[in-house]
Amino acid sequence: MKDTLKPRIKDIILYFTCEKGKRHQEKQINEQNNKSTRKKYMDKEEWYRQADYDVDTAEFMFSGERYFYSVFMCHLSIEKALKGLYIEKFGDAPPKTHILLYLLEIIEMEIPEDMYDFVFTLNRVSVLTRYPADLQKMLEDYDREKTKEILDKSKELLRWLKKK
Numbered sequence: 001m002k003d004t005l006k007p008r009i010k011d012i013i014l015y016f017t018c019e020k021g022k023r024h025q026e027k028q029i030n031e032q033n034n035k036s037t038r039k040k041y042m043d044k045e046e047w048y049r050q051a052d053y054d055v056d057t058a059e060f061m062f063s064g065e066r067y068f069y070s071v072f073m074c075h076l077s078i079e080k081a082l083k084g085l086y087i088e089k090f091g092d093a094p095p096k097t098h099i100l101l102y103l104l105e106i107i108e109m110e111i112p113e114d115m116y117d118f119v120f121t122l123n124r125v126s127v128l129t130r131y132p133a134d135l136q137k138m139l140e141d142y143d144r145e146k147t148k149e150i151l152d153k154s155k156e157l158l159r160w161l162k163k164k
Helices: 002-008 010-017 019-033 035-040 044-063 067-090 100-107 113-130 135-141 144-162
Strands: none
Touching: 044 067, 044 144, 067 100, 067 113, 067 135, 067 144, 100 113, 113 135, 113 144
16 A cells, blocks of 8 residues: 555655755744644644544534535544644654645555545645635535535544544
8 A cells, every 4th residue: 555655645745855845844843843832732632632623513514505614624634633643653743734645654554545545535625625716616516415425434534543
């Protein structure tokens, strides 16, 4: 599985090797080295509680027919669960990133192929839901059926990650 992860996130990893990406990472590392900031981000259980809260918020947004916000909250929930796993594995503050594939790679987590494919999809759509360029298009793209599928898969993935 690890070999299949690397080709899929090649472009993401390239970002972190370019000059802009390096400066971005250096800034994040400096912020994380601040002791008060580090302590705040070190409680894995807090990350898991927030992941649960965010998936509940995704449900709430879904029930209110705010579909693309539901998708955004699904991404946020999985991101926080992965950051909790990062703390559990490394005993250090997680990187400040929204890139789920990057988090999976640095945690070196092997997940079933269907879940990986979903993470890949969720990672891709999160940029669109985080920074929508066209509200009407977002409303059309994320209907009840499509959002329900993303929400259900997110809940399944979150349960799976929390068992790790």
